[in-house]
Amino acid sequence: MTSMERVLTTLSHKEPDRVPLFLLATMHGAKELGMSIKDYFAKGENVAEGQLRINSKYHTDCLYPFFYAPLETEAFGGDVIFTDDGPPNSGIPLIKDIEKINCLQAPKVKDTKVLHKVLKSIQLLKEKAKGETPIIGVVMSPFSLPVLQLGFEKYLDIIHFRKDMFNHLMQVNQEFCIDWANAQLEAGATAICYFDPVSSSTIIPRELYLETGLQIAKQTIAQIKGPTATHFASGNCLPISDLVSQTGTAVVGVSSNEDIGVIKNAFKDKLTVLGNLNGVEMRRWTREETHRIVRDIIQKAAPSGGFILSDNHGEIPFQVPDEVLLTISETVQTFGVYPITKKQQ
Amino acid sequence: MDKFKFIINDLERALLTMNHEKAESIVINATSISSPIEIASELISQVLQKIGEAWEEGKLALSQVYMSGVICEEIIEKILPPSDPNRKNQPKMAIAVFEDYHLLGKRIIYSTLRASGFELTDLGGGLTSENLVGIIKKEKIKILLLSVLMLPSALRIKELKSKLSDSDVKIIVGGAPFRFDNNLWKEVGADGYGKDSSEALEIVNKLMEGSV
Numbered sequence: 001m002t003s004m005e006r007v008l009t010t011l012s013h014k015e016p017d018r019v020p021l022f023l024l025a026t027m028h029g030a031k032e033l034g035m036s037i038k039d040y041f042a043k044g045e046n047v048a049e050g051q052l053r054i055n056s057k058y059h060t061d062c063l064y065p066f067f068y069a070p071l072e073t074e075a076f077g078g079d080v081i082f083t084d085d086g087p088p089n090s091g092i093p094l095i096k097d098i099e100k101i102n103c104l105q106a107p108k109v110k111d112t113k114v115l116h117k118v119l120k121s122i123q124l125l126k127e128k129a130k131g132e133t134p135i136i137g138v139v140m141s142p143f144s145l146p147v148l149q150l151g152f153e154k155y156l157d158i159i160h161f162r163k164d165m166f167n168h169l170m171q172v173n174q175e176f177c178i179d180w181a182n183a184q185l186e187a188g189a190t191a192i193c194y195f196d197p198v199s200s201s202t203i204i205p206r207e208l209y210l211e212t213g214l215q216i217a218k219q220t221i222a223q224i225k226g227p228t229a230t231h232f233a234s235g236n237c238l239p240i241s242d243l244v245s246q247t248g249t250a251v252v253g254v255s256s257n258e259d260i261g262v263i264k265n266a267f268k269d270k271l272t273v274l275g276n277l278n279g280v281e282m283r284r285w286t287r288e289e290t291h292r293i294v295r296d297i298i299q300k301a302a303p304s305g306g307f308i309l310s311d312n313h314g315e316i317p318f319q320v321p322d323e324v325l326l327t328i329s330e331t332v333q334t335f336g337v338y339p340i341t342k343k344q345q
Numbered sequence: 346m347d348k349f350k351f352i353i354n355d356l357e358r359a360l361l362t363m364n365h366e367k368a369e370s371i372v373i374n375a376t377s378i379s380s381p382i383e384i385a386s387e388l389i390s391q392v393l394q395k396i397g398e399a400w401e402e403g404k405l406a407l408s409q410v411y412m413s414g415v416i417c418e419e420i421i422e423k424i425l426p427p428s429d430p431n432r433k434n435q436p437k438m439a440i441a442v443f444e445d446y447h448l449l450g451k452r453i454i455y456s457t458l459r460a461s462g463f464e465l466t467d468l469g470g471g472l473t474s475e476n477l478v479g480i481i482k483k484e485k486i487k488i489l490l491l492s493v494l495m496l497p498s499a500l501r502i503k504e505l506k507s508k509l510s511d512s513d514v515k516i517i518v519g520g521a522p523f524r525f526d527n528n529l530w531k532e533v534g535a536d537g538y539g540k541d542s543s544e545a546l547e548i549v550n551k552l553m554e555g556s557v
Contacts, residue, residue, distance in 0.1 A: 085497045086495050086496060089445060089495060090447075091446060091471075092446050147447075151447075151448060151449075152411075152447065152448065152452075153448060153449055156408050156449075159408075160408075201403065201406060202406065202407060204406045204407075204408045205405065205406040205409060208408065234521070236403055239403070256525065257403075257525075278525055278526075280496055280522050280525035280529070281525060281526045283496070283526075317496045317497075319496060
């Protein structure tokens with residue numbers, strides 16, 4: 001099977017030839033190209049080449065031209081801080097005075113240069129992938145973006161006490177998110193990863209999700225002209241599993257803090273589960289540990305399809321050694337072949 | 346502690362439903378049976394600890410922990426202002442976000458500790474090793490609570506510790522990378538790790554007793 005066939009089969013809750021592997025190594029491409037992280041993310045050509053090398057080295061089943069989390073606040077005029085050993089981070093929140101939220105306008109993708117490098121990387125990957133490997137575009141959900149736009153504290157205050165302001169912010173962010181997602185699909189992305197950590201049960205209670213994040217997700221996903229995968233970026237989602245299934249998403253990215261077997265059951269035949277290797281711990285896994293952990297997850301979550309092996313955050317730390325990534329890949333090639341055989345105790 | 350047993354659940358309920366008025370009236374009524382410092386260090390501290398633990402167990406969300414801390418901090422400010430001589434006598438303590446501007450975790454710990462009667466300086470976010478070394482030495486900080494979001498920042502705490510080898514400051518860490526790797530705090534040479542506000546409070550209490 002090609003990667004595309006493998007992924008489509010698991011998405012239809014059937015067993016493909018083997019477990020699909022999404023190794024979401026966003027920064028390792030810089031290492032492959034011998035570049036600093038800042039230089040690497042300066043051009044779409046670099047990220048496209050980096051992703052192709054990651055794909056060929058680790059036999060992953062997707063191309064993932066995700067640049068960095070604060071890209072979208074950069075589009076709104078915010079700062080990005082680059083370091084040599086980690087993901088670019090957001091600077092001081094862009095909106096310092098919340099009263100200015102009512103004047104906030106959504107940037108247009110076509111006029112925002114910083115986004116064009118991402119579209120370029122997707123276009124280049126599309127030419128190379130020839131439809132055989134899914135290309136995953138990324139958006140930050142309108143509901144989660146405000147953490148970077150104005151900071152978490154102010155945002156929580158607005159959610160709870162300033163409904164008018166919250167509604168305006170959501171309207172602006174939704175307009176941008178839909179435009180941005182559809183531009184990536186038009187450039188050649190196969191699907192969009194909808195990062196929504198604030199909706200996770202780690203951050204807000206179910207009742208608040210029902211009123212806010214769920215409604216925003218339903219409205220936004222309905223206007224994205226392609227399949228979506230919702231990712232909670234290490235946040236828990238079991239308490240809202242029944243609701244996430246109603247958002248129109250096809251895949252859910254889950255945390256290593258929740259049991260993958262329980263999660264698989266909760267989403268069985270509804271959503272495909274993506275996860276849940278612990279990216280932070282992965283940095284110091286031995287070969288034996290890597291084998292054991294990968295096999296354990298496969299045993300619990302892979303039977304009957306509807307499962308893609310990945311990390312729990314949507315971004316593998318730069319510090320994770322290539323050897324660990326190679327061992328993950330090797331374990332999937334060996335023990336991820338369907339039908340999944342039971343591990344000897 | 347027993348004298349608060351009939352109101353602790355009511356206060357918790359008021360906080361989780363964000364009923365500021367109700368929470369305040371419970372605390373004000375408690376001043377008829379107890380001193381403000383006892384209310385802070387026993388009643389409030391216990392409620393916030395319970396809420397922090399419930400988050401750890403996945404029963405509550407971070408937004409509820411945050412709102413509860415902020416409400417309690419505001420109430421305690423009224424009955425026990427920062428200048429009140431009855432506030433806890435303690436070594437100089439500060440809190441900061443290391444190399445980052447994601448401030449929520451720091452804010453939660455800050456509120457929890459202040460609402461429990463502790464005084465601490467908020468150094469803000471985006472601080473580097475150089476900034477912190479200078480501040481710690483100048484201000485003679487004895488306990489530094491450090492919040493981080495990114496793994497590389499967590500790893501650089503090791504460098505900060507080595508720059509402070511001639512100081513007796515205790516560094517207590519917290520934040521996402523430590524929550525996903527239980528051994529990381531030891532690897533970076535921290536003196537303690539609190540995975541949530543309740544653990545942070547527990548560690549600070551132990552430090553005050555000199556057992557960390």
